[in-house]
Amino acid sequence: MIRLARGATGFRGPHEAPLPRTEAALFRAACFTAAMEARGRAGEMVPGEMHTFRHATLTDGYGRAFTALGHVHLPVVAFTTDAVSEGKPVPGFADPPLWAQAFETAGLQVMGVKELMTPLEEVDVTDLTPAELTEIRYWKPACLGDVLFNWWD
Template sequence: MSLVARGATGFWGPGDDPVPRADLVAFRTACHAVARSITGTLAEVPPHGAASSFRTVLITTPYGRTTVLLCHQVLPVVAFVASPPQAGAPLPDFTPPPAWAGALEVNGFRLLDVAELSMPLASADIGELAPAELTQVAYWRPDTVGELMFNRWD
């Protein structure tokens, strides 16, 4: 059973203690360092509305292979998907972290693997979620931990 940390939905209510925000500057800095180390390029994708729980970055190798990174806006975690998210569409399939992704861990970000993100929510421990998060989960009904964490709920 996987524990889903408080703040995983990106929501909190007026009576809840605020959750910390992920250090997106540190994330960008780490991504730039990775791109330089593999002689690649980095592009940030504009957020998909104010309610998005994540930011999207593309790192492209000199050989044209693009890796899509999702950085959670509250928790210091990173996931990888097959293609850039599209507004109004479900997230693309999660993929394993590439070999160079360890550089993100050195900078304080935990890499999420496909098994954890694909875990059915019914099998996960969501006991740490705040009441406002549980309300969102009940309304949006995500099927997996990945759908709960990387969402565009409003």
């Protein structure tokens, strides 16, 4: 069973300790390394100030585009092949391309579609705070990916 760590939703209560943070520079560097390995290029990184993830579009040497999603609070990365629109749910997850190994080398866990689509009923949420559980009850995410990569306010 997958166990979610505190910070997965991006929320905390007013009297709770600050959430952990992953370094934006780590994600950015992994994006550039992955793009070099893919013989492609990395687009500008969009910061995750108003949501739980930062993202950047990476294009491989064949012109295929992937958007890398890097969680702001947990060392987790996922991918989509569709454009990410601000305020809208991630349009669908994609299995990581072969060059995603650069993110693992940087110390980030790369998640595939099977993990991300795990129904929330099959996810252990015991490490989440009361504030996070309240948000989950309000937003009613269907799967793990919807919890990790959200625009909830």
